[in-house]
Amino acid sequence: MTNSIKEVIHNEVIFVIGSNTTENHPVIGALMRRAVKQGARLIVADPRRIPLARDAHIYLPIQPGTNVALLNGMIKTIIEEKLYNEDFIRERTTDFNAMAGALKDCSVARSAEICQVPEEDIRKAARMYAATRRGGIYYAMGITQHTSGTDGVYNVANLAMMTGNVGVEFAGVNPLRGQSNVQGSCDLGGLPDVYPGYQKVTDEKARRKFEDFWGVEGLSPDLGLTLPKMVDQALEGKIKMIYVMGENPMVSDPDLNHFEAAIDELDFLVVQDIFMTETALKADVVLPAAAFAEKDGSFTNTERRVQRIRKALDPPGQAKADWWILNELMKRMGYHNAFETPEEIMEEIAACTPIYGGIDYPRIDKKGLQWPVKDKDHPGTPFLHKERFSRGLGLFKPVVYRESAEMADEEYPLILTTGRLLYHYHTRSMTGRVPGLNEVVGESYIEISPDTASRFGVGAGERVKVSSRRGEIEIKVKVTRNIKEDVVFIPFHFADAAVNRLTNVALDPIADIPELKVAAVRIEKMA
Amino acid sequence: MDQKHSVLEMDYIRKQERIALKNCGLIDPERIEEYIRYDGYQALAKAILQLGPEGVIEEVEASGLRGRGGAGFPTGRKWRSGYLAKGNEKFIICNADEGDPGAFMDRSILEGDPHSVIEAMTIAAFAIGATKGFIYVRAEYPIAVKRLQIAIDQAHEMGFLGSDIFGSGFGFDIELRLGAGAFVCGEAKALIASIEGKRGMPTPKPPRTNDKGLWSKPTILNNVETFANIPPIIRNGAGWYAAIGSEKSKGTKVFALGGKINRTGLVEIPIGTPLREVIFDIGGGIPGGKKFKAVQTGGPSGGCIPTEHLDVKIDYESLQDIGSMMGSGGMIVMDEDNCMVDIARFFLEFSVEESCGKCTPCREGTKKMLGILEKITSGEGVMSDLDDLERLGQIIKDTSLCGLGKTAPNPVLSTLKYFRDEYEAHVKDKTCPAGVCKALLQYTITDKCIGCGICKTVCPVSCITGNKKEKHVIDPSACIRCGACQEACPVDAIIKR
């Protein structure tokens, strides 16, 4: 998030696109409702009538995969009606005209047609958002998990910059991160292209710095592989071993059949986790890890706040903290500068990661700090891009709408989209073991609109076979008016009837994000 | 001629002054033409075309009119604060949720002269700059609801409601909202919550409704009778109105006379008329030659006034000084056959049932007081119960959230003050001097008994024994105190005490 969680209640306009906030970030969703009660305007764009749609002043039930078209429609409206913020564009940004020029052949009417929503609603939403400088955009995987995911993110930024809704308090471009420490694992170098603090592995200076710092030689100057590419290379036999820490790709990754085949090709698979996950079952060695309540450390949340986690329990049996396990391995492989405590690790992080430069445990003991925290006196950064963007001037990126990799056709006439539920978390390795949560939602289901259900002759509670070009699953039907006709939804939490046997592995060309939100499927009634 | 003259000379007519009830019973309330015939909508015309908003407010202020809902807040001052309140939208609300037992002043106005309320609301709207009004009326008044809707529609047709009234550019509309029978919805904040579609529960003041009322916009709320006084004030001028009434309270007040009184019904009297005149001259005194004991004013929020205060002049302050209140206009007369403990219990029971349940003292405290009263009336009271009642009553008054709770103990506290002897008789002597509280009654057969046996025949529980032509006896332990024997006795030999 460029801005902070608590700023939500001061937003004048809240634009939620591709985020089922009340279910997936419930505490932020509740804040949004509070803001609306206090007079904020709410725009919601989502193929499903998510709970927040009920609170929305404008609800745009767009077709899956059409975010870019919708945003272009709004941008076009703002250009046509001259609602943009000229001062901000002039002083803080560059290439506005290039972006506007790229939209010469776009029309709001055409956007409306692609998104299947009324043109006037797109215009209204644009006017509403452009009329404020306290407009916050909130998005999640509904924007990113597309072959046009990066374009979607660019376009969100375009919209925010042209209206001056970024770099100021109570506004911003705010991706909501789905997992407890997804922000931190990105910040600390859990990515193939950057060292901790987003220092590029291709940058020789950075490389030298880490070689010196770690006392090693020959750090790789090449970009690493993204996760989907690792899978491809494993299948090709180039990757021989994978070390998995606390992930369950055997449920969460797209096109599981493909993934399973790749895993089977490996020479060696190590999984360290707290449960015998679907992935762990495939491992050669499984290492028992301590859960969050059994170790010290820190998480970084979606508003970039580094907060403590603390040991409350002893781990069960011989389970150990992940850092300890890795530490022991490194010792065995000849690296002897081992850590004694997580606090020591944070000291090293702060020393080599400028955005974490001022963070230490005493400082975040009571209240976390939001990075960048440059030094020990820096108070943290509630919102980013104040006065200047990290690159200097904000860059408008021209974006045009591209269709999803798979569109509905005669053979696979329905569009499948996926997501999460309030009562479960990721692959259910944790929530699947909490009885109450499974009392509420104990098995997977497919959401179908009443029209679609009757067209395919299936009724609520019946079981259907859902198939895509990649696989098929059997699943229970839930008929709901909260979804568009010819669109179906399946939550991805469940290993039984895993929806990722159906999803498309087609990738966004820049970020390598798979198109989990759009796949063509068909349904058949079970005999 | 002579006879007619004599009717006008009657105290019943002579001592009344009809302003709010002016048209009631005289015109057909479903025909706007008749209202217009009796000067209807002239006040609105005068307000819009001559006075202007400030002029209207000055006139109402000068008239000395005070809220007739019971609290007596100066209407002009209320309107001025509405006028001064900042807001792009303002509302006028007419409180027609009349709920006091035995009170039907507002109902008569709504049923008999609905246009007077509509005209007044429109004047108020013009004065403060409101564009929308609501009449919150009890669903239990179906005729009032029907006639109000007819009146609103007719006013629309004639251009007294809608946009551009009298070509002035001023527009105003009124909608009806039906209450579902909760007494507490007569409380301003609860009423507003109810119109907003929420549960009718009072919320704390401040903010006052004048600043933040309906949907948090400035809102002026007056009751039916207050509004009914507005058109005559505007038409005849503040001076005319201010000449009527007492020093602090101008104009007239409508009362619903009820209970042990010869002429029950609505009376409208100049404020400042002594209580005695209302009961004995206008109301015609107590029937059956019985002795006056007390008069209850202010409904469940009011108190009982004993004989020694009969000469008090009716106005807001004087009634409050003697532990009662003006209220919306209920006036229930009690004679020697009324048990004051039972009366207190009756009114308190009403408050217990109608409490919204939000604040502790009203919800729990009134229930507790009721329990003590029931204990006393069933003969199980102890003297410390009287202290408990007083202490609880004071704390409920002291701590309740809204007016309903703050006044709920009044019937108990005022009777405890003026009729403590009756309470003590219940507790110490285990008797009900008025012969009302069944558990304390004893029917006995006196020596007048002729032994006819009729009583034995009618007794539903066969608790009377005795041989023919001998004195019969009632077994008090089996007697259910139904009184059938007493009624049946041909020689009045059975007494209760």
Add this chain to the structure above:
Amino acid sequence: MIKLIIDGVAVEVEKGTSILDAARSVNIKIPTLCHDDRLKPSGACRICGVEIEGSSELQASCTTPAREGMVVRTQSDRIRASRKQLLELIWEDHPNECLSCQKAGECELQDLCYDYGVEAEGFAPLKVRTPLEDSNPFYTFDKDKCILCGKCVRVCEELQGESAIHFVQRGHETAISHPFEKGMAYSTCVSCGNCVEVCPTAALMPKTEEKFRVWDIDKKVRTTCSYCGVGCQLDLVVKDNKVVRVDAARDGENEGMLCVKGKFGYSFLSHEDRLTTPLIREGDGFREASWDEALDLVADRMTGIYKAHGSEAFAAFASARCTNEDNYVLQKMVRGIFKTNNIDHCARL
């Protein structure tokens, strides 16, 4: 700024500040049962009444704004008597079950009754107990223990935005309920537990696996929720090396709010399926191993593959659910020892 005097202390506060907050600003404590800083003041319990010079009635300090020159008293015989009376009224209607009540020791009603010396018997013994409403998987509602402070209703409406519960009936029959009274599980309740969190008595209680007394708990440990990325702060309540309850933290960015997973989704920690020992594949299954054996094996195999096939044969999945420190060490191992940047995680998934 407004100047007033509370219990003889001169206080300066901003316009619009309630007397309650003004008093708190100078550490004068006024008891309340229905107040919550995050909610609009409701003035329901009336416990917080204070004397204001010039006003004949006690004024609820939570809903009365401080005014210039006000002279306020928060303690007097009259105030004490009224608070005690109000507590007695509440208590008389309350089941006399403190001996076996799970809330004992952290019950606001119990504490206040102690402070004010309430000794009434409570709950007429003949009264029939209302059955426990336990249809929701995560919490129970005991109508008889509800004191109608309304905090649950207001949290649900004002903070959570659900309005799943509200008052029904009126007068003494007033109760908290949900549409059609078919059971909480059939309402629009999203089981966030934010109502349970604010309940001053045992009316709303989390369903816990085991009974425990609050004075027997070993510790409360402040930490960050392990579910979504909002990073809510919470306290793990620990007894005998087991989390027995989760309390939301008021001073985190979540301001005391949690969701169903954060509040109630902790029992996986002590689930019997937890991995407790290193496992090494043996045929189709696994065998248990010591750390030394497992770590030696992993180190040997990894070094072997690295030597045979080079950096590019190695890849690692970092974790969005592990700590910053864990992730840092993993990438350090991948980059520093295996000399590859083949590290990624499910940020994209």
